[in-house]
Amino acid sequence: EAGVAQSPRYKIIEKRQSVAFWCNPISGHATLYWYQQILGQGPKLLIQFQNNGVVDDSQLPKDRFSAERLKGVDSTLKIQPAKLEDSAVYLCASSLGPGTGNTEAFFGQGTRLTVV
Amino acid sequence: AQRVTQPEKLLSVFKGAPVELKCNYSYSGSPELFWYVQYSRQRLQLLLRHISRESIKGFTADLNKGETSFHLKKPFAQEEDSAMYYCALSGGNSGGSNYKLTFGKGTLLTVNP
Numbered sequence: 001e002a003g004v005a006q007s008p009r010y011k012i013i014e015k016r017q018s019v020a021f022w023c024n025p026i027s028g029h030a031t032l033y034w035y036q037q038i039l040g041q042g043p044k045l046l047i048q049f050q051n052n053g054v055v056d057d058s059q060l061p062k063d064r065f066s067a068e069r070l071k072g073v074d075s076t077l078k079i080q081p082a083k084l085e086d087s088a089v090y091l092c093a094s095s096l097g098p099g100t101g102n103t104e105a106f107f108g109q110g111t112r113l114t115v116v
Numbered sequence: 117a118q119r120v121t122q123p124e125k126l127l128s129v130f131k132g133a134p135v136e137l138k139c140n141y142s143y144s145g146s147p148e149l150f151w152y153v154q155y156s157r158q159r160l161q162l163l164l165r166h167i168s169r170e171s172i173k174g175f176t177a178d179l180n181k182g183e184t185s186f187h188l189k190k191p192f193a194q195e196e197d198s199a200m201y202y203c204a205l206s207g208g209n210s211g212g213s214n215y216k217l218t219f220g221k222g223t224l225l226t227v228n229p
Contacts, residue, residue: 003159031215033217035219041221041222042120042122042202042219042220042221042222043160043202043219044219045216045217045218045219048215048216048217050215055215055216056216091160093160093217095217098215103148103165103206103217104150104162104165105152105162105217106161107159107160107161108159109159110159
């Protein structure tokens, strides 16, 4: 089956600019996750969707970050304005969802963001 | 709140030696525990989960609820096991906010020839 697709793979922007990342999950996966992974650290959950509803966004810096999952399929994550500390790899993942007996999360290749 | 702690950032062993990557968790309910692995230049992928109780690539992990641990073990390490390993926790399969998937900071395993 096709995996989780993310674009772009790399992005370099200046601080205070805006940027958007796109994710296409595996077909049929109800749960979609966005993680931020700063160099040398583990993935930090930013937001988790169940279909097009938000399960958890407690660690999303809502003053600058936003995410949406229209029609419960693709998702976009936006940063506006970007700060130097936003430099990280942004990972998207998807899973079948709760109650399916299979909670394995499949990850995309990630988008490496550098803010200069 | 759910938390995953991996106390070792780096672990280096020689080929053929036993390896144990430690993971401790904090969660008030019945968690689902996972080990994910990231090989060089590859995407993060599932290695094993506690409910499957299976051995993958020679690795096993047992959930110890008394010690709130889920350590990953392999009796004889191979060079191809060199990778970043992440322990992760999900608050079960019932949905809701407990269902979020939380990762530890990871342990970089290096297996030397």
